[in-house]
Amino acid sequence: AQSVTQPDIHITVSEGASLELRCNYSYGATPYLFWYVQSPGQGLQLLLKYFSGDTLVQGIKGFEAEFKRSQSSFNLRKPSVHWSDAAEYFCSLRGAGSYQLTFGKGTKLSVIP
Amino acid sequence: NAGVTQTPKFRVLKTGQSMTLLCAQDMNHEYMYWYRQDPGMGLRLIHYSVGEGTTAKGEVPDGYNVSRLKKQNFLLGLESAAPSQTSVYFCASSTANRGPSEQYFGPGTRLTVT
Numbered sequence: 001a002q003s004v005t006q007p008d009i010h011i012t013v014s015e016g017a018s019l020e021l022r023c024n025y026s027y028g029a030t031p032y033l034f035w036y037v038q039s040p041g042q043g044l045q046l047l048l049k050y051f052s053g054d055t056l057v058q059g060i061k062g063f064e065a066e067f068k069r070s071q072s073s074f075n076l077r078k079p080s081v082h083w084s085d086a087a088e089y090f091c092s093l094r095g096a097g098s099y100q101l102t103f104g105k106g107t108k109l110s111v112i113p
Numbered sequence: 114n115a116g117v118t119q120t121p122k123f124r125v126l127k128t129g130q131s132m133t134l135l136c137a138q139d140m141n142h143e144y145m146y147w148y149r150q151d152p153g154m155g156l157r158l159i160h161y162s163v164g165e166g167t168t169a170k171g172e173v174p175d176g177y178n179v180s181r182l183k184k185q186n187f188l189l190g191l192e193s194a195a196p197s198q199t200s201v202y203f204c205a206s207s208t209a210n211r212g213p214s215e216q217y218f219g220p221g222t223r224l225t226v227t
Contacts, residue, residue, distance in 0.1 A: 009153070032213040043117075043203060043218035044156075051213035090155060094213075099144060099163060100171065101216060103155040 002027045004093050006104035013081050014112045021076040021107050023091030031093045033074040034101070035065055038088045047089075050074060061085070086111045115139055117219035119204050125225045126194045134189040134222050136204030143209035145187040146171075146216065147179060149200040156203065162187055163209070194226045 003026045013019055025031060032051045036044040048059025055067040065076045074091060091104040117138045126132055136145065144163050148156040158171030162181040176198060178190045187206075191198060201223050205216040 034213075034215065036218075041221075043220045044205075045218070046215045049213050049215060099161060100158055101146075101156075103157075105153055105155040 002031070002093055002095055002102050004091050004102055004104035006089075006091055006107050008107045009105070010108045010110065012110040012112060015083050016080050019076075019078045019081045019085070019109070021089050021091075021109070023074045023076065023104060025072050025074065025091075025093050027072075027093060027095060029096065030069065031095050033065075033067060034092045034094070035059065035063070035074075035076050036090045036092060037061075038090065038106075040087070044090065047076070081109075081111055083111045083113060085109060117204055117206055117217050119202075119219040119222050121222060122220070123223050125227065126191075127227055128194060128196060130194050131190070131192050132194065132224075133191075134202055134204075134224075136187045136189070136206075136219060137185055138187075138204075138206040138217070139185065140206060140217065141184070142206035142217070143184075144207045145181065146205045146207075147177070147187065147189045148203045148205065149173065149198075150203060150221075151200050159189065159202075194224075196226045198224065199226045200224060 005024045034049045035047040050067045088106045088108045092101045120135045146161040147159040160179040162168045165184045168179045180188045204219040207216045208214045
């Protein structure tokens with residue numbers, strides 16, 4: 001069975017500080033990995049995805065994520081957080097040949113001015 | 114290009130009532146999905162469809178039915194609503210590429226069952 005764990009339910013950072021959101025997964029092979037962001041009252045928007053190749057992937061809004069096979073992790077990072085980054089972030093996984101996305105429970109990010 | 118749209122945006126039902134949520138996409142995507150989102154639970158897949166006329170069960174299908182009569186539309190039905198179905202429902206669509214194709218999400222429908 002596949003699963004995604006986001007250990008942090010809620011994180012608060014100051015504007016301008018760096019950010020790292022953690023994501024660990026369980027899957028028997030290398031999965032396709034995604035980070036989505038959900039602003040309050042909105043649907044989900046894709047930030048970035050990993051499927052092969054370079055383990056450091058760049059996304060929209062200045063976000064990046066690093067795939068580490070040895071740690072089964074796909075952590076999301078941003079060097080300097082903006083107040084508009086306050087939202088909920090979801091890590092998700094899809095196995096090769098599968099239609100279904102498995103989501104983590106999400107990490108809510110609050111930004112202090 | 115509207116992407117994925119959902120109607121209605123909000124709905125309040127009484128226990129036992131029925132309703133249908135409509136999802137429409139204008140991206141010519143083969144695959145469509147219905148999720149529910151509950152606090153602290155992330156998104157869970159209810160049903161999905163890999164093409165017109167085909168549907169399949171996801172992780173939490175009980176109490177829901179779906180239909181995909183047209184490629185661009187995916188309907189989610191609640192035959193007899195229960196308070197446990199109070200949730201935010203999201204529809205999504207994607208291309209038929211089983212690889213890392215992303216899912217595009219609608220804005221959601223907030224359903225309350227009293």
